Amino acid sequence: MSTVAARDVAVDGVSSTNGGEPLVRVDDLTVDYRNDDQWVSVVKNVSFSIGRGETLGLAGESGCGKTTTALAMFGYNKPGSRVAGGRVSFDGRDLLGLSDRQMQPIRGARISLVPQNPASTLTPSMKVGRQVVETLEAHGVSSGSEAMERTVEIFGQVGLPEPAEIARRYPHQLSGGQQQRVVIAIAIVCRPDLIVLDEPTTALDVTTQARLLELLTQIKGDSGMSALYVSHNLGVLEQICDRVAVMYAGELIEIAPTAELFNQPRHPYTRGLIAAVPRVEAEHAGTEKLRGLLRRDDLPDGCGFAPRCPYSRPQCFTDPQRLDEIEPSHQVACWRAPDIEAEATP
Amino acid sequence: MHFVRVTGQRTALAVVALIAVSLITFWAVELLPGDAATRMLGREATPERVAHFQEQMNLDAPAVERYSTWITGFVQGDWGESLIQARPKTEGAPAGRINRSVTDIIVPRLTNTLQLAAFALIMYIPLSLMIGIVTAAYRDRAFAAGLSTLVILGCAVPDFVIAIFLLIIFAVALEWFPALSLVDQAETFGAQLRMMTLPAVTLTAAMTGFAVRQMQASLMSVLNSDYVQFATLKGLPRRRVMLLHALPNALGPALRATVINVVWLVGGVVLVEVVFTYPGIGLLLLDALRLLDTPVILASTMILASVYILCNLGADLVAAALNPRLRTG
Numbered sequence: 001m002s003t004v005a006a007r008d009v010a011v012d013g014v015s016s017t018n019g020g021e022p023l024v025r026v027d028d029l030t031v032d033y034r035n036d037d038q039w040v041s042v043v044k045n046v047s048f049s050i051g052r053g054e055t056l057g058l059a060g061e062s063g064c065g066k067t068t069t070a071l072a073m074f075g076y077n078k079p080g081s082r083v084a085g086g087r088v089s090f091d092g093r094d095l096l097g098l099s100d101r102q103m104q105p106i107r108g109a110r111i112s113l114v115p116q117n118p119a120s121t122l123t124p125s126m127k128v129g130r131q132v133v134e135t136l137e138a139h140g141v142s143s144g145s146e147a148m149e150r151t152v153e154i155f156g157q158v159g160l161p162e163p164a165e166i167a168r169r170y171p172h173q174l175s176g177g178q179q180q181r182v183v184i185a186i187a188i189v190c191r192p193d194l195i196v197l198d199e200p201t202t203a204l205d206v207t208t209q210a211r212l213l214e215l216l217t218q219i220k221g222d223s224g225m226s227a228l229y230v231s232h233n234l235g236v237l238e239q240i241c242d243r244v245a246v247m248y249a250g251e252l253i254e255i256a257p258t259a260e261l262f263n264q265p266r267h268p269y270t271r272g273l274i275a276a277v278p279r280v281e282a283e284h285a286g287t288e289k290l291r292g293l294l295r296r297d298d299l300p301d302g303c304g305f306a307p308r309c310p311y312s313r314p315q316c317f318t319d320p321q322r323l324d325e326i327e328p329s330h331q332v333a334c335w336r337a338p339d340i341e342a343e344a345t346p
Numbered sequence: 347m348h349f350v351r352v353t354g355q356r357t358a359l360a361v362v363a364l365i366a367v368s369l370i371t372f373w374a375v376e377l378l379p380g381d382a383a384t385r386m387l388g389r390e391a392t393p394e395r396v397a398h399f400q401e402q403m404n405l406d407a408p409a410v411e412r413y414s415t416w417i418t419g420f421v422q423g424d425w426g427e428s429l430i431q432a433r434p435k436t437e438g439a440p441a442g443r444i445n446r447s448v449t450d451i452i453v454p455r456l457t458n459t460l461q462l463a464a465f466a467l468i469m470y471i472p473l474s475l476m477i478g479i480v481t482a483a484y485r486d487r488a489f490a491a492g493l494s495t496l497v498i499l500g501c502a503v504p505d506f507v508i509a510i511f512l513l514i515i516f517a518v519a520l521e522w523f524p525a526l527s528l529v530d531q532a533e534t535f536g537a538q539l540r541m542m543t544l545p546a547v548t549l550t551a552a553m554t555g556f557a558v559r560q561m562q563a564s565l566m567s568v569l570n571s572d573y574v575q576f577a578t579l580k581g582l583p584r585r586r587v588m589l590l591h592a593l594p595n596a597l598g599p600a601l602r603a604t605v606i607n608v609v610w611l612v613g614g615v616v617l618v619e620v621v622f623t624y625p626g627i628g629l630l631l632l633d634a635l636r637l638l639d640t641p642v643i644l645a646s647t648m649i650l651a652s653v654y655i656l657c658n659l660g661a662d663l664v665a666a667a668l669n670p671r672l673r674t675g
Contacts (some may be wrong), residue, residue, distance in 0.1 A: 074579050079570060100584065120572040125594040125669075134590075135580045186580060218400030 021051040021092065022049035023193060023226045029067050031077070041084065043068050044142050044250040047323070048193065055220060055227040057241035057258070059234055059273065061294055065250040070198045072096075074226060075103045091193065094338065099176035110141040112187040116199040118179035121172035128182045129155075129167025132189055146327075148196055154185045159215055177208035181215070188219060198230045213239060234277050240263055243329075248271045249294055249304035252323055255262045256330040268340060269305045303334070311340050360659045365624055366432055367651040368420070368644075372413050390457050416644065425449050426641035430634075448645045452627065453582055454651060457627030459619070465542050466549035470605070474554045478561025478600065482569060483588060494562070501555030505614055509548040509621045516544060527624040545622045553607040560603035565596040598665060605661035612650050 004213070029046045030151030032039035050056045060066050060187050069193040071078065072088055076097040088095045090111065115121045123129060132151040139145045148167070158181040171179055180200065187195055197216070201209040203288065215238055220227060223325055231237055238258055245255040246269065254267040265271045272290035292308040300306050306316040313336065321333040387395055400406045404415070419426060425448035477493060484490040500508075517525040523544050532538035568574060569592055577583075577591040616628030623629070627646050634642035 070582075076575075076579060078575075103580045106581070107579050113576065113579045115572060115576060117572060121576045123573040123591045134582060134586070138580065138582050138586070183576075200584060318635065329372065340470065 003299070003321075022051045023054075023091060024050040024228075025087075025089045026069075027073070027087045027089075028068065029072055031065070031072060032082050032084045033068075033078075034082075037084070039084065042074070042081070042250050045086070046250075046252050047086075048245050048252060048255060050224055050226050051229060052177070052193075053224045054243065055229055055241045057237035057244035058228060058230045058247060059232065059237055059244055060234055060247035060274075063178065063294060063296065066232075066245045066247055067116075068196055069247070070196050070230045073194065073196050074107055074113065076107075076343045106141065108135055108186075108192075109141075109190040110192050111194045111196065112190070112192040114183055114187045114195065114200040116195045117203045118176055118183050119203065121183050122179060124171055127170055129170055129178075130310070131182070132167070132186050135186050135189060141190055150189065150246060151185075154189045155182070156217075158182075158185045158188075159211075159341070160185075176204050177212065178200040179202060180208075180212060182210075184215065184219070188223065191223065192225060194226045194228065195233075196228045196230070197219075199232070200229075201236065202233070209236075216240065216324060234273055246273065249273070249296060249299055251304060251333065253305065253321075253333045254331065260327075260330055264330075265332045266326055266337040266341070267305075268309045268311050268336075271340075272308075300336075311336055349666060350672070353663060356659055356662050359674060362657050363655050364648075364652060367655075368417055369413075371644060371647045371651070372416065375643055376409055378638060416641075420645070420648065423449070425452065425645040428639055428642055430637045430639045430642075439580070448641045451559060451642060452630065452645055452649065455625060455627045455630045456625065459615055459628060461538075462542055462545055462619075462626060463608075463615060464626060465546040466538075466553070466611065467608070469546060470553050470557070470607070473550065474557035474561060474603075475600070477554065477558045478565060479588070479593070481558070481566035482562050486567065497555050497558045499555075500551050501559065504623060505552035507546055508551050509545070511619060512544050512548055513533040513621075525622075527622040543623050544622075545618045548618050548621075549611060552614060553610065556610075557600060557603040557607055561596065563590060564599035568592045568596040571595075598669070601661055601665055605657055608657045609654050612654050637648045 026049070027047050028039055029043055031043040034040075046065075046069055047274045048056065053142060058066050058069065068078070068081070072083065072292065073090070073095075075088070075098055077083060078301065083096050086096070090106070095106070098106075100286060116142050122128060129148065129151050132154065133143075133147040136147040136150060141147070142319075151167055152163045155166055158179060160181050166174065166182075171182075174182065180203075184200070200216070201212050204212065204320055219225075220240070227240075229241055234244075241258050243255065243257050244251055244261045248269050254261065254265070254270045256264075256266075261270065262274060265274050269290075284319070289307065291310070295307075300317040302315070302317045302319045303309070303312070303321045306312040309316065316336070319335070321335060323331045323333045326332045326337055359424060381503050387399060397406075404412065407415075416426065427445035428449050428451055452497075477497060481490045481497070513525055516522045524541055524601040527541040527545055530539055574587060574592050577587045582591075598668070616632065618624065619626045620632060627649060631643065631650070633639075633644040634646065
């Protein structure tokens with residue numbers, strides 16, 4: 001897939017401030033997981049917003065808290081987790097204060113999910129058409145044969161061949177790419193305001209990935225819905241997002257418009273991530289490869305990335321870093337960001 | 347097509363298993379010490395009388411010949427005659443059909459046992475499903491934890507202890523139910539049901555614990571699955587998620603637990619029948635073993651083994667029918 005082409009595309013409508021209140025505003029979100037008798041924060045003081053029609057990318061390596069953050073958009077805690085603080089407001093409502101029952105009309109209808117692994121996302125004992133129909137019925141969009149017609153129609157829209165025939169199949173009778181198209185159909189069938197994509201193409205082969213990205217880009221263009229696109233794959237985020245936020249060890253460490261983030265990454269971790277993206281022209285290659293692994297059991301009090309950072313100073317290990325505006329709409333959580341720029345480009 | 351093939355394979359396997367059981371049982375009985383003749387005629391019987399009895403009952407033929415006679419008869423529904431019940435009238439009389447046929451002995455006993463097992467299963471299936479679902483769905487609540495503890499207790503206490511406790515409380519102290527389950531003498535269906543209650547409750551209590559734990563475990567893992575999370579995040583009501591997304595996919599292990607339970611029931615029923623003097627096939631088998639009444643031993647064992655194997659076969663086929671992956675291939 002071409003990651004180069006998208007690079008210089010001008011980013012418009014980036015700022016969440018134009019057009020009034022953003023659709024989603026996350027403030028100081030902290031989510032804990034239970035580890036034996038202790039609660040461990042997996043997401044720490046994360047704040048961001050998503051504007052109407054905007055696609056925000058959320059990047060970071062495995063275990064950094066991306067999925068947990070994504071699920072917080074649904075006011076949903078995985079078993080054994082809890083929201084320890086913060087707010088998630090959606091269209092002016094605080095979602096974290098709502099009960100499961102109060103969340104029901106929002107989930108699937110106004111905010112929908114495309115999870116990572118299509119093979120385990122669809123219920124194995126139910127025909128896939130039925131799984132779309134029940135979503136329509138649960139939200140009172142349509143029911144009975146009308147809902148079935150709508151299902152066949154949406155299956156056609158997401159590019160499933162012979163949609164009426166596919167609707168009668170069980171999940172295991174479809175390929176991975178087809179399964180994910182069914183999941184996408186479920187996610188968009190009620191025309192939500194926000195679609196949360198949690199590594200939607202990671203479990204698929206590269207060709208299928210490329211086709212699904214095309215589909216997602218097209219859907220986004222047609223519908224004008226907002227999206228939160230979670231991925232560890234920066235190349236994908238670069239193609240599809242207006243802005244990208246980078247997470248490390250549960251904290252947001254940099255957020256900027258896509259083009260700016262890729263052209264001028266300011267946090268050492270972001271620089272490392274971008275350097276790790278394989279590229280034809282190899283402009284960053286070999287300069288700042290990431291060292292080591294994220295070890296959540298061994299995080300310093302200060303910056304979580306300090307143990308792996310090529311630019312770290314003793315201070316980095318003791319002083320917590322906060323997200324600060326370094327340029328309008330570009331925030332970084334690294335006090336050394338200005339120096340690094342100078343050091344890296346002699 | 348795939349389903350037909352699975353059905354064929356499993357059925358063939360069941361037949362092979364039954365043949366193996368018949369061989370093993372026949373030769374196991376052969377190896378038992380003592381013989382029916384001495385037991386019937388007493389230690390002082392003359393060798394001539396013993397020989398005559400053996401000839402009359404066809405006990406002197408070689409084992410292979412007796413096996414083939416027995417198995418051909420068994421398949422055709424002729425299960426032979428009891429060696430013990432209704433002995434030969436007079437010495438030297440022609441070997442007529444004066445002994446009670448095994449079929450006549452077994453059929454009423456088997457009916458009793460099946461009634462008891464059915465009664466226990468009717469209580470057990472909804473009970474274990476309900477407790478399993480409730481404890482898994484409300485795992486954070488105190489009452490679910492209490493229920494789980496009770497279930498583990500039911501698992502841990504041996505069934506004969508449960509039986510004796512039930513007897514002491516409900517038959518001796520409260521006198522709500524009879525201590526002896528002489529269902530053959532019950533005159534009304536109500537009276538018969540009352541006699542069956544304590545043994546059936548014992549069996550249910552012993553089976554429920556195991557099934558609940560299986561159901562709990564499988565439902566919990568299904569509740570943590572991606573598809574249940576997805577169904578929830580589609581905005582479906584909790585009940586729908588539970589009944590249509592979680593439950594159908596959690597039933598497999600619960601079904602297997604039920605099979606293991608039915609299989610256990612085959613043995614458990616023998617014990618419970620003894621404790622409550624319930625006139626079923628288990629008590630019959632025990633009496634036949636004591637008296638070395640070979641035709642009755644063989645027939646009862648074959649019946650119990652057939653129930654066991656047929657239940658397994660049935661469960662395999664139901665599991666295949668429930669699982670679209672197996673059904674559609």
